Amino acid sequence: MGGEESPLVAARGPETGSGPGPEGSGPDDLPDGLMVAGRDARVVVFNAAAARITGIPAGSALGRDFRDVLPLHDAEGRDWWKCLAPYDGLSTRTRHPERVLFLPGGTEVLVTAAYRRDADRRVERFTVCLRDALHRARQERDRADLVSTVAHELRSPLTSVKGFTATLLAKWHRFNDDQKRVMLETVNADADRVTRLITELLDVSRIEAGRLEMRRQVVDLPEEVRKVIAGRVAAGEPEDRFRFETRGELPEMWLDPDKMDQILGNLVENAVRHGAGTVTIVVEPDAHKEGAAVSVRDEGEGIPPEAAQRVFRQFWRGPGGSRRGGTGLGLYIVKGLVEAHGGVITVRRAPGGGAEFRFTVPAGAPNYAG
Numbered sequence: 001m002g003g004e005e006s007p008l009v010a011a012r013g014p015e016t017g018s019g020p021g022p023e024g025s026g027p028d029d030l031p032d033g034l035m036v037a038g039r040d041a042r043v044v045v046f047n048a049a050a051a052r053i054t055g056i057p058a059g060s061a062l063g064r065d066f067r068d069v070l071p072l073h074d075a076e077g078r079d080w081w082k083c084l085a086p087y088d089g090l091s092t093r094t095r096h097p098e099r100v101l102f103l104p105g106g107t108e109v110l111v112t113a114a115y116r117r118d119a120d121r122r123v124e125r126f127t128v129c130l131r132d133a134l135h136r137a138r139q140e141r142d143r144a145d146l147v148s149t150v151a152h153e154l155r156s157p158l159t160s161v162k163g164f165t166a167t168l169l170a171k172w173h174r175f176n177d178d179q180k181r182v183m184l185e186t187v188n189a190d191a192d193r194v195t196r197l198i199t200e201l202l203d204v205s206r207i208e209a210g211r212l213e214m215r216r217q218v219v220d221l222p223e224e225v226r227k228v229i230a231g232r233v234a235a236g237e238p239e240d241r242f243r244f245e246t247r248g249e250l251p252e253m254w255l256d257p258d259k260m261d262q263i264l265g266n267l268v269e270n271a272v273r274h275g276a277g278t279v280t281i282v283v284e285p286d287a288h289k290e291g292a293a294v295s296v297r298d299e300g301e302g303i304p305p306e307a308a309q310r311v312f313r314q315f316w317r318g319p320g321g322s323r324r325g326g327t328g329l330g331l332y333i334v335k336g337l338v339e340a341h342g343g344v345i346t347v348r349r350a351p352g353g354g355a356e357f358r359f360t361v362p363a364g365a366p367n368y369a370g
């Protein structure tokens with residue numbers, strides 16, 4: 001390594017093969033590329049992701065002037081460092097927002113930069129963060145997929161609403177009351193479906209933006225489960241379809257009751273709709289007795305092990321899922337709500353076949369954020 005300045009963080013690039021130290025994470029664990037230059041503009045940190053993104057081994061970057069290591073230019077071919085003049089530009093600058101720049105080979109990267117200055121406002125450290133633009137492109141594609149899925153999901157019920165109302169308006173006298181009733185019931189159900197889809201999409205967007213507001217209070221979890229079951233029974237499900245068990249003593253649970261209802265309601269609804277047989281719900285303290293574990297299992301076909309991860313994704317529906325009128329958002333939302341409580345959710349095959357969803361949530365505290 002040709003540098004006079006000894007690197008603060010040694011070149012733990014992929015070629016050195018050394019993983020993170022015993023204390024845990026180092027710059028090589030960062031998913032984004034990180035380059036740090038010192039007072040003299042020489043590179044002192046060049047992490048594994050930076051090496052991967054730029055194709056420059058850390059060993060050959062350390063100790064050199066960062067402008068030589070990373071000759072970035074903008075879409076018009078201008079040398080970015082000349083435009084920026086990081087070390088002699090305005091001394092009030094603290095950071096540069098993300099922008100798209102290019103490496104010599106034409107590789108697109110997303111770049112942000114930040115300064116640390118000493119008491120005289122001279123640059124002490126200049127940090128550059130590099131992100132793979134491909135990753136961004138993929139995110140944008142996922143977003144576009146989501147938009148087209150949503151559009152499709154909204155269009156099918158609306159097509160049916162439009163079709164039935166148009167038919168009724170044009171040929172009102174040709175139908176008898178029973179036929180009209182059937183059509184109106186379909187319109188009604190489709191309108192409900194659109195409303196539900198939009199409500200769920202709003203939940204999804206809150207989860208994705210990390211804007212779920214937690215209103216924690218002491219919640220009697222077994223009581224919440226009883227309420228959810230009572231709701232299903234009131235809606236016409238036979239009472240003996242449900243079995244409810246509580247085991248052991250729960251700690252005082254500080255949870256968001258509305259979100260808990262949503263979690264339990266979704267899992268029980270899935271067990272009833274997608275599963276079969278008796279739906280068994282068990283509430284117990286978790287293994288460390290610092291929270292609660294809830295499992296909901298049924299005696300249906302279950303979830304094939306290869307789909308166990310996919311069920312929690314947006315719009316994932318198993319065979320027959322769309323026929324049953326679902327949106328495929330339920331479990332994605334459930335997972336988001338469980339995680340907002342600091343919990344985890346998993347699915348496995350129940351001992352007697354069928355699906356078993358199990359989540360744990362820590363007991364929480366009045367202002368517990370996680």
Ligand SMILES: Nc1ncnc2c1ncn2[C@@H]1O[C@H](COP(=O)(O)OP(=O)(O)O)[C@@H](O)[C@H]1O
Nearest residue numbers: 270271274275317318321326327328330331355
């Ligand atoms: N208890 C269950 N048994 C079998 N399959 C299930 C169960 N719960 C969920 N699934 C499958 O997972 C898919 C996604 O569930 P979910 O996200 O709640 O969407 P939705 O219920 O709207 O279809 C369902 O379409 C179904 O195929």
Ligand SMILES: [Mg+2]
Nearest residue numbers: 270326330331
């Ligand atoms: Mg569902």
